[in-house]
Amino acid sequence: MPENSHSAGVVTHVPYFHHMENVMTKRCVACGKKFEPRPQARNQTYCSAHECQRERRRAWQKKERRTDAMYRKDDADYNKQWAKNNPGYWEKYRAENPEYTERNRKKQHVRNLKHRYGRNLHSKTTGSAPPLPSGRYWLTTIGPDGIAKGDASIVEITFISGTTEGTIPGG
Numbered sequence: 001m002p003e004n005s006h007s008a009g010v011v012t013h014v015p016y017f018h019h020m021e022n023v024m025t026k027r028c029v030a031c032g033k034k035f036e037p038r039p040q041a042r043n044q045t046y047c048s049a050h051e052c053q054r055e056r057r058r059a060w061q062k063k064e065r066r067t068d069a070m071y072r073k074d075d076a077d078y079n080k081q082w083a084k085n086n087p088g089y090w091e092k093y094r095a096e097n098p099e100y101t102e103r104n105r106k107k108q109h110v111r112n113l114k115h116r117y118g119r120n121l122h123s124k125t126t127g128s129a130p131p132l133p134s135g136r137y138w139l140t141t142i143g144p145d146g147i148a149k150g151d152a153s154i155v156e157i158t159f160i161s162g163t164t165e166g167t168i169p170g171g
């Protein structure tokens with residue numbers, strides 16, 4: 001305690017004095033220099049230097065990725081173990097839920113196509129019809145008998161990535 005805290009009656013500066021005394025200095029784990037953690041981040045381990053903050057983010061990302069990988073592995077292990085403990089479950093489930101099987105078969109088909117064509121050709125895998133390449137086309141109406149009716153028109157079709165719909169310019 002400072003001596004004057006009793007005698008002079010000037011006590012207002014005392015808490016400030018205490019505060020200054022109690023500030024904890026830490027050593028930055030990146031650069032090794034001493035720094036004062038911000039009051040709202042007492043367990044700060046990196047100083048505020050730009051480089052050290054970048055290092056902190058890098059370390060955090062690394063840790064996140066490690067944790068992620070760990071969880072993924074745990075998940076895979078769990079599922080494997082579960083399947084082992086419940087033999088025949090999926091076969092039974094698939095037999096009882098044909099629509100699930102069908103959905104999965106379609107999803108697998110899409111995955112195969114994506115694998116074959118690459119992710120940029122997303123559109124190839126979505127709609128039911130394959131996309132038309134951009135360009136000009138003769139367009140005719142075909143009747144139920146399979147015979148073209150009336151005149152043919154020239155249309156211009158622009159293929160827009162990500163959809164399977166042709167669009168008429170200006171339309």
Ligand SMILES: [Zn+2]
Nearest residue numbers: 028031047052
């Ligand atoms: Zn530092």
